[in-house]
Amino acid sequence: MFSIKSQVESGCLTSVPPKYVFDKSSSNCISSEAETIPTIDVSLLTFGTPDQRSKVIQDIGNACRDWGFFMIINHGVPETLRDEMLKGCQNFFNLTEEEKKEFSGKQLFDPISYGTSFNTNIDTSFFWRDYLKVWVHPNFRAPHKPAGFSETVREYSKRSREVASELVRGISESLGLEERYIEKTYDLEVGSQLLVVNMYPPCPEPEVAIGLPPHTDHGILTLLMQNELSGLQVMHNGKWVPVNDPPPNSFLVNMGDHMEILTNGKYKSVVHRAVVNNKETRISLGTAYGPPLDTVVSPAPELVDCESYGSAYRGIKYRDYLVLQKANHLDSKSCLDRVRI
Numbered sequence: 262m263f264s265i266k267s268q269v270e271s272g273c274l275t276s277v278p279p280k281y282v283f284d285k286s287s288s289n290c291i292s293s294e295a296e297t298i299p300t301i302d303v304s305l306l307t308f309g310t311p312d313q314r315s316k317v318i319q320d321i322g323n324a325c326r327d328w329g330f331f332m333i334i335n336h337g338v339p340e341t342l343r344d345e346m347l348k349g350c351q352n353f354f355n356l357t358e359e360e361k362k363e364f365s366g367k368q369l370f371d372p373i374s375y376g377t378s379f380n381t382n383i384d385t386s387f388f389w390r391d392y393l394k395v396w397v398h399p400n401f402r403a404p405h406k407p408a409g410f411s412e413t414v415r416e417y418s419k420r421s422r423e424v425a426s427e428l429v430r431g432i433s434e435s436l437g438l439e440e441r442y443i444e445k446t447y448d449l450e451v452g453s454q455l456l457v458v459n460m461y462p463p464c465p466e467p468e469v470a471i472g473l474p475p476h477t478d479h480g481i482l483t484l485l486m487q488n489e490l491s492g493l494q495v496m497h498n499g500k501w502v503p504v505n506d507p508p509p510n511s512f513l514v515n516m517g518d519h520m521e522i523l524t525n526g527k528y529k530s531v532v533h534r535a536v537v538n539n540k541e542t543r544i545s546l547g548t549a550y551g552p553p554l555d556t557v558v559s560p561a562p563e564l565v566d567c568e569s570y571g572s573a574y575r576g577i578k579y580r581d582y583l584v585l586q587k588a589n590h591l592d593s594k595s596c597l598d599r600v601r602i
């Protein structure tokens with residue numbers, strides 16, 4: 262496996278190698294309207310007056326229904342921690358290939374895995390991306406190099422988990438359910454948390470390659486943050502909406518496939534992709550929050566309208582869903598389609 266970072270740094274790539282050419286022709290319509298993803302002040306969930314809290318829950322519900330993607334501000338994760346985390350990730354990728362090899366995962370559920378593209382055994386074209394994946398909950402693991410990185414990952418994971426839990430409570434209420442309904446029903450306290458660090462080196466011909474192809478995330482929700490470079494695009498009303506200039510120290514939140522399953526399609530997971538640029542390395546950090554690996558997730562009975570449609574998805578163990586996603590091409594919503602009734 263050759264990381265794309267080492268190929269770019271070798272200095273001999275003046276064009277995109279054929280293996281990395283990605284056909285975007287089937288869906289490449291970029292929105293020309295000035296559409297903006299909603300921004301939500303989540304401090305109002307905890308510190309707002311009852312009226313402010315109900316308003317913010319309503320805003321969360323609308324954002325989940327209309328976009329499936331929103332930005333959050335005032336979430337309580339300090340900017341210094343976020344900067345330290347980005348620096349630590351950069352330093353991890355700056356280790357030599359020899360040093361990083363120790364972390365290259367062999368199996369899907371290895372606690373730490375460093376690699377490139379998505380699944381190089383089956384990818385028909387490779388993605389312009391190296392990654393580090395770490396399972397940080399319920400059992401915490403992190404690379405022991407570079408120095409201090411593991412402690413930063415621990416603190417970041419803990420603080421971002423608090424944000425995700427608060428959001429899940431708000432989302433539960435926005436569905437007309439009791440605040441703790443989702444976390445109790447799907448055992449989220451001991452749920453899984455997967456940190457995915459994506460690094461996209463500069464690409465000589467950004468228009469012919471892709472960082473991550475159109476896909477949805479597998480978990481219940483994902484919290485995403487990035488360095489100062491944009492590249493994320495979100496599918497909205499059939500067009501790609503670029504996410505440029507998010508507010509400082511904001512997170513992006515997106516609904517994952519398991520939110521779509523448990524809400525019986527009321528909140529949909531959203532197709533998104535990462536494009537690359539020819540200037541600088543972009544880093545993004547996604548944290549996927551899900552149930553414990555052995556929990557079977559099926560639509561919440563309270564959200565199934567038996568008289569008209571019934572359950573729209575069959576129940577599936579989170580673990581089996583992850584296996585299914587990894588064994589198939591990362592492609593739009595194809596994995597979710599397999600559990601649709």
Ligand SMILES: O=C(O)CCC(=O)C(=O)O
Pocket residue numbers: 457459473478485487492493533534535545547
């Ligand atoms: O790099 C990005 O902005 C998107 C990352 C992403 O979609 C993912 O890690 O699942």
Ligand SMILES: [Fe+2]
Pocket residue numbers: 476477478533547
């Ligand atoms: Fe994603």
